[in-house]
Amino acid sequence: MGKISNQVVLQKLSARFGTKILLSSEPQGLLTIEAGRNDILEILTFLKEDGELNFNFLTDITGIHYPERELPIGVIYHLHSFRNNVRIRIKVFLEDQNPSIPTATGLWHGANWMERETYDFFGVNFEGHPDLRRILNVDDMTVFPMRKEFPLEDPNRADKKDFYFGR
Amino acid sequence: MSDIKLAEAPAGIEGSGFFATSLEKVIGLARANSLWPLPFATSCCGIEFMATMGAHYDLARFGSERPSFSPRQADMLLVMGTIAKKMAPVLRQVYIQMAEPRWVIAVGACATSGGIFDTYSVLQGIDEVIPVDVYVPGCPPRPEAILSGVLRLQELVKTEPLRRRNQPEYKELLNKYGIQ
Numbered sequence: 216m217g218k219i220s221n222q223v224v225l226q227k228l229s230a231r232f233g234t235k236i237l238l239s240s241e242p243q244g245l246l247t248i249e250a251g252r253n254d255i256l257e258i259l260t261f262l263k264e265d266g267e268l269n270f271n272f273l274t275d276i277t278g279i280h281y282p283e284r285e286l287p288i289g290v291i292y293h294l295h296s297f298r299n300n301v302r303i304r305i306k307v308f309l310e311d312q313n314p315s316i317p318t319a320t321g322l323w324h325g326a327n328w329m330e331r332e333t334y335d336f337f338g339v340n341f342e343g344h345p346d347l348r349r350i351l352n353v354d355d356m357t358v359f360p361m362r363k364e365f366p367l368e369d370p371n372r373a374d375k376k377d378f379y380f381g382r
Numbered sequence: 383m384s385d386i387k388l389a390e391a392p393a394g395i396e397g398s399g400f401f402a403t404s405l406e407k408v409i410g411l412a413r414a415n416s417l418w419p420l421p422f423a424t425s426c427c428g429i430e431f432m433a434t435m436g437a438h439y440d441l442a443r444f445g446s447e448r449p450s451f452s453p454r455q456a457d458m459l460l461v462m463g464t465i466a467k468k469m470a471p472v473l474r475q476v477y478i479q480m481a482e483p484r485w486v487i488a489v490g491a492c493a494t495s496g497g498i499f500d501t502y503s504v505l506q507g508i509d510e511v512i513p514v515d516v517y518v519p520g521c522p523p524r525p526e527a528i529l530s531g532v533l534r535l536q537e538l539v540k541t542e543p544l545r546r547r548n549q550p551e552y553k554e555l556l557n558k559y560g561i562q
Contacts, residue, residue, distance in 0.1 A: 352468070
């Protein structure tokens with residue numbers, strides 16, 4: 216257990232941002248909030264620089280794709296406060312046509328590669344990122360492979376056809 | 383009587399003090415019994431190959447005493463492990479840097495067909511980028527299987543015509559892969 220409870224963190228956030236915090240929940244005890252694209256940088260800055268909360272460590276930035284939603288592409292931030300031993304997860308959902316969101320590289324240099332990875336796999340454009348190019352996949356790839364519309368398996372492979380296995 | 387085995391002499395005409403055979407067979411014999419491996423090991427199959435090179439299985443028995451981790455003087459490229467699409471140009475470059483005559487063994491399911499990694503990021507078999515002579519099945523293959531693959535390749539090398547690498551068919555094969 217951390218030194219401050221999730222309720223305290225949520226109260227401080229609500230007091231500061233009010234309705235800008237769209238949703239909040241606690242799956243497995245991990246405080247999760249949802250925010251809009253325009254407020255995310257402000258929220259991250261507040262969480263990092265507030266003297267009491269002190270979420271100084273950016274654990275991860277990643278993405279997710281829910282094709283059935285109105286805003287299908289999600290960008291997810293995990294922050295960790297070393298001082299309080301508390302974690303928080305912030306989700307921002309974007310449209311799938313050219314999703315873009317302000318970069319967090321101004322707050323954490325570590326965000327650089329995480330955002331490159333999120334761009335690589337989900338095609339999220341991080342505005343103001345100093346060097347937004349693919350990091351894991353081949354440079355000449357034209358698709359974003361972690362999106363659900365992208366076929367995972369190689370279409371040229373015939374060795375997994377059912378009739379070879381009597382199915 | 384020692385246990386040392388020598389390579390069998392090729393078919394030819396034997397008499398007192400002389401032995402006549404075709405140059406092709408002699409060269410094939412020499413090549414087949416000194417295939418110098420270039421291990422291109424990326425995953426678990428590479429570990430199996432290390433066992434194959436070790437004292438128990440002793441790949442050196444077959445004249446593959448010197449694994450060279452460079453294309454220089456290597457005849458036999460052993461590709462062991464998953465080759466990601468990002469790795470494919472590297473593998474191709476290594477193959478191009480090897481001098482003729484050169485042979486390729488694809489060891490294990492990943493190198494032959496992509497194996498269980500039927501994914502956007504993995505090359506579905508190295509024969510998409512370089513020509514392959516012998517495929518070794520298994521995931522990973524035991525050292526015996528790798529030895530079997532090397533022996534299969536030796537059979538190929540023994541019987542390969544000297545002119546094969548200058549023939550239009552071979553040029554065509556390389557052209558298919560966009561080499562030269």
